[in-house]
Amino acid sequence: MARNDQNHTTQERLLNEAEILFAEKGYHAVSVREITKAADCNLAAVNYHFGNKQNLYLEVFRSRWAPRARRLQEHVKNSLAAQSHFSAAAMVKAIAQAFLEGPLSEDEQLRHYQLITREMAHPTEAFELVAKDVMRPAFRELADGLRSVMPEGMSEERLMLNILSIFGMVLYFNFARVAVTHMIGCQYDQAFKARLVEHITDFSLTGLGIGKEEEPR
Amino acid sequence: MARNDQNHTTQERLLNEAEILFAEKGYHAVSVREITKAADCNLAAVNYHFGNKQNLYLEVFRSRWAPRARRLQEHVKNSLAAQSHFSAAAMVKAIAQAFLEGPLSEDEQLRHYQLITREMAHPTEAFELVAKDVMRPAFRELADGLRSVMPEGMSEERLMLNILSIFGMVLYFNFARVAVTHMIGCQYDQAFKARLVEHITDFSLTGLGIGKEEEPR
DNA sequence: ATTCATATCAAACGAACGTTTGATTGTCAA
DNA sequence: TTGACAATCAAACGTTCGTTTGATATGAAT
Incomplete structure (x- = not known):
């Protein structure tokens, strides 16, 4: 399974990319699809690892x-x-x-x-x-x-x-x-x-x- | 046609309510439906009077x-x-x-x-x-x-x-x-x-x- | 009375949204 | 080899989004 970010886990990549995008555009202007695409993982990963979008946002903080x-x-x-x-x-x-x-x-x-x-x-x-x-x-x-x-x-x-x-x-x-x-x-x-x-x-x-x-x- | 806001036109009511909502929640967190409901007018009024949502936002400024x-x-x-x-x-x-x-x-x-x-x-x-x-x-x-x-x-x-x-x-x-x-x-x-x-x-x-x-x- | 432009309306459009599902994979202990 | 578990996947779910459409109402000019 190709992973560009060294040995980062999916969770970590999601947090990293989510922070970048939330900071740049704000919560509502960023979609889960955009985040998972940037983190190079499946759309469902956000809900699997964090429950929902809102909780991913909180976890970034x-x-x-x-x-x-x-x-x-x-x-x-x-x-x-x-x-x-x-x-x-x-x-x-x-x-x-x-x-x-x-x-x-x-x-x-x-x-x-x-x-x-x-x-x-x-x-x-x-x-x-x-x-x-x-x-x-x-x-x-x-x-x-x-x-x-x-x-x-x-x-x-x-x-x-x-x-x-x-x-x-x-x-x-x-x-x-x-x-x-x-x-x-x-x-x-x-x-x-x-x-x-x-x-x-x-x-x-x-x-x-x-x-x-x-x-x- | 009942209008609650005195003699304000639909355009003016849209601008007033749009400003309140955009300021409170930000552009992406506010929907056209929310604005038109607050301004007590039809959903299509934003597009009729301002072309689109983005242009209403600009007109607020x-x-x-x-x-x-x-x-x-x-x-x-x-x-x-x-x-x-x-x-x-x-x-x-x-x-x-x-x-x-x-x-x-x-x-x-x-x-x-x-x-x-x-x-x-x-x-x-x-x-x-x-x-x-x-x-x-x-x-x-x-x-x-x-x-x-x-x-x-x-x-x-x-x-x-x-x-x-x-x-x-x-x-x-x-x-x-x-x-x-x-x-x-x-x-x-x-x-x-x-x-x-x-x-x-x-x-x-x-x-x-x-x-x-x-x-x- | 007819025409015409303006304004408003209900209804529908296709697209994008967050979330859920069920199957599939890889890993490791038994 | 088997079973169990966590992780990932494609696909679909039902909603909501911004926008468009075509019909209808209004009022002034012809």
Whole structure:
């Protein structure tokens, strides 16, 4: 039986191809026939191995998205552990770098953000899954780290809004690549991504960098 | 012939209901039957008035999204014109306020951002349409305004990245409502939106507000 | 009264969808 | 060699999809 993907099982090939297609087109725009064709297996394989299409979609988040998110979280943690002292600048840079120049390949990155962006805009069971198991713990940990370098007495909400904002910028500059390149007019190559990390870091630390002016009344 | 929506024409009712449904579920997850049922008209009406489903989708962006985006742009422009002198703080606040507490109703806002978020993550012909006619001109105008209050000689790219970042934060806090409320644990009521405007303004102006620290080496 | 264009309708079209079925294969323990 | 089991297959299932068709109603112009 000819199998192009080395010794991957049918289950694994289905998950791989399903993730690519779901990320690219969204759940409803992808058919089971399209997935099984890409995975080079029979149409019935999805139902045999996963029960139905919906469950294959959930399994993509369980067995592909969540572990990758945890890898990213580890990457950030290791970057910070390598610092001799903890600073806000180091933290922001570690996040931006992990998510834009981190351990993920170009394609993996794009898939990762497209999948979660769809879920954030219109959550399904998959969002509940990764929010509970991955996102909330990661956010909490980052917020606790940030607390130690922010002015004392900052409310929990402000703290979370700051973390959400940093994460939001990273997410935005990833999922909105097409829009960004349309507006700026350049490719997402290695050089531009480095400049982007620099920009996100700067912006998250100092905003526009010109402080708040009093408005005349 | 009983028509519930006052004197709206079938075309208008189709556009209204189509926008609501496309924003809520996305193009492929909405059927023509669902739209025509919501608009209380015959199944064939979509093809009669718009040719096909795809063209109805495009017409939603042409005749509903684009004018609303222009209304928002006007709102920002008027807010700024009311200022006696132009400042970065005023500009950021005008943008955040227009997009979160501006002329749009709660529902309109949600629809507006869900539609464009889908297009940014996976652009179709509709994105080309509104990018060329609405978004690019608006971004250019904002960048020109920002240039006058930023240090001289700032590169065009940095200028655009700043504008994109402000816009990105606003977009993010709108389309990712569900995620934000999941993480923070509160509703998007009027009070929270006001705090959000304050946060976005502060963050865009001063970031975390603790400057950039030197990393030890 | 007749004509004509516009709009709406019920009904049907073929295609694609997710899922199920029942037969067939390969593997390995008994 | 046999039996059992998991995996794969072609084929078909019933639904739903976007679209088309041809008939019917409406209103203004001739």
